[in-house]
């Protein structure tokens with residue numbers, strides 16, 4: 001059976017971001033990304049620094065490890081990366097989760113399509129703003145969102161754009177107005193994702209969160225949007241695998 005490159009399996013924890021923030025979940029983090037965002041908080045998945053920790057695992061081995069870690073205490077698994085959408089064979093893992101009545105959440109930037117997206121219960125598309133240094137291929141994103149909308153999966157997807165500055169904010173608005181029917185989340189960016197000084201980080205993130213809330217509050221062109229922090233960083237700072 002074909003293998004999946006896995007960097008982290010952890011949980012139970014809470015989903016710290018986006019459409020199901022607060023949800024109790026297990027996490028599976030795959031290796032490899034087709035992007036290289038300037039501020040990526042999981043750059044060990046693609047910059048070579050996590051290379052030694054990559055495990056080539058079968059879908060069944062991942063499932064067994066999730067059960068060993070989470071026991072009977074979970075019904076939700078979040079797949080993130082890197083970009084899990086690089087991996088066609090995740091479908092075998094998804095089938096195992098579905099067979100076991102586990103709800104599935106996926107984090108991806110929306111640069112690549114996979115047929116197994118149809119099986120994701122909470123699919124977060126997170127196109128990247130200018131500060132990332134990446135360029136969004138909007139034709140690709142149109143195709144992904146179009147496919148899911150046509151298959152009546154609209155209620156299973158959301159858009160989440162990370163904001164570091166005014167230019168990112170303008171980009172986020174452009175994305176929201178392009179897909180007005182898709183639930184939209186602004187997420188505050190963490191520009192210090194390596195520090196271990198939790199108190200200083202928290203203070204900084206709270207200030208930035210307030211800055212972003214104020215922008216949205218006084219922006220009449222934005223009505224039906226949500227503004228969120230990365231909740232897990234407020235609790236555990238930049239700690240990995242939480």
Ligand SMILES: C[S@@+](CC[C@H](N)C(=O)[O-])C[C@H]1O[C@@H](n2cnc3c(N)ncnc32)[C@H](O)[C@@H]1O
Nearest residue numbers: 039040041042081082083107108109126189190
């Ligand atoms: C590490 S990425 C992995 C999934 C996928 N590659 C993506 O970017 O959507 C998971 C989420 O973390 C967000 N993220 C990455 N670095 C961040 C940072 N420094 N501050 C806030 N959010 C960040 C991404 O935008 C994405 O929504």
Ligand SMILES: Nc1nc2[nH]cc(C(=O)O)c2c(=O)[nH]1
Nearest residue numbers: 014015016017080107232242
């Ligand atoms: N608790 C927690 N919530 C998260 N939401 C998205 C994450 C990610 O790195 O994709 C993440 C993560 O790493 N931890």
Ligand code: SF4
Nearest residue numbers: 033035036037040082
């Ligand atoms: S797309 Fe996601 S994993 Fe890839 S570099 Fe950007 S934030 Fe990191």
Ligand SMILES: [Mg+2]
Nearest residue numbers: 041042080230
């Ligand atoms: Mg993260």
